[in-house]
Amino acid sequence: MKEIKKIYDFNAPELDVYVRLTGAQLRSRLEPERGVFIAESPTVIEVAMRSGCEPLSLLTDERLINTQVKDIIDMLPDGVPIYSAEREVLRSLTGFELTRGALCAMRRPALPTVEGLLENARRVAVLEGIADSTNIGALFRSAAALGIDAVLVTPTCCDPLCRRAVRVSMGTIFQVPWTRIGECAADWPEAGLARLRSLGFKSCAMALSDDSVSIDDPALANEKKLAIVLGTEGDGLSKGTIAKCDYTVKIPMSGGVDSLNVAAAGAVAFWVLTR
16 A cells, blocks of 8 residues: 555645746746646546656545545555645645645656657647637647647747646647747747748638638648647737738638637637548
8 A cells, every 4th residue: 555645734845846836936947857747636647647747746635545536546656755635725725626636746748849749740730829728728628639630839828738728628738749839939930830831831820811711711621731820819810920821711700709719719720620
């Protein structure tokens, strides 16, 4: 039986990863090999571990040790610390009811190169500057469900491994291959789109404009390799990105609605353009 340490007080330094470290500190940009992310819920934790992510510690509601979290505990390698606490103590940590039962601190995986990631890809999503972690998680879930081969996030995009994005994605962030396209804002859009073009991809900017083509245009379906570029909430794609993409593509609207939320638009685009 694995040892489980009961927690009464969150001042213990080994729990800094759950209590006191900011998102930027967890990412450890200056030392990426030490970067950490937090996976929440037994389902997400299991998907992450089966995809090869390395668990560093587990924190769970003690009432779930022999039920929902039992299989996760059994999967943990020997030596990984396991902590438990009563629900009231956990609520003081998280600020809300921890209904999903468990948090797991995990080593951030090394990201592949763009070239390696796209070697056999035909349909990829590019997320430009999307700031809302809920939208990131929803886009990854749609990408996994609707046949997208890979996801690229631009340097100004929200971290796909932030806690909320991982939770909303239901673990699909670990199922869809992804990486960053560029390290700083200057690497996108011109350099990034040129990089995609050199790999044989045509790009389509999802945007409403007078010269947009409909998403069901046969020319799009006939492209061997296509990058579907989606922009940030509110403002959408930058004018520079739209101008440099090969196509500007719109989802026809009706009922006086001018546009869809980026996560909904992504789901529609993925469905149509991967058929």
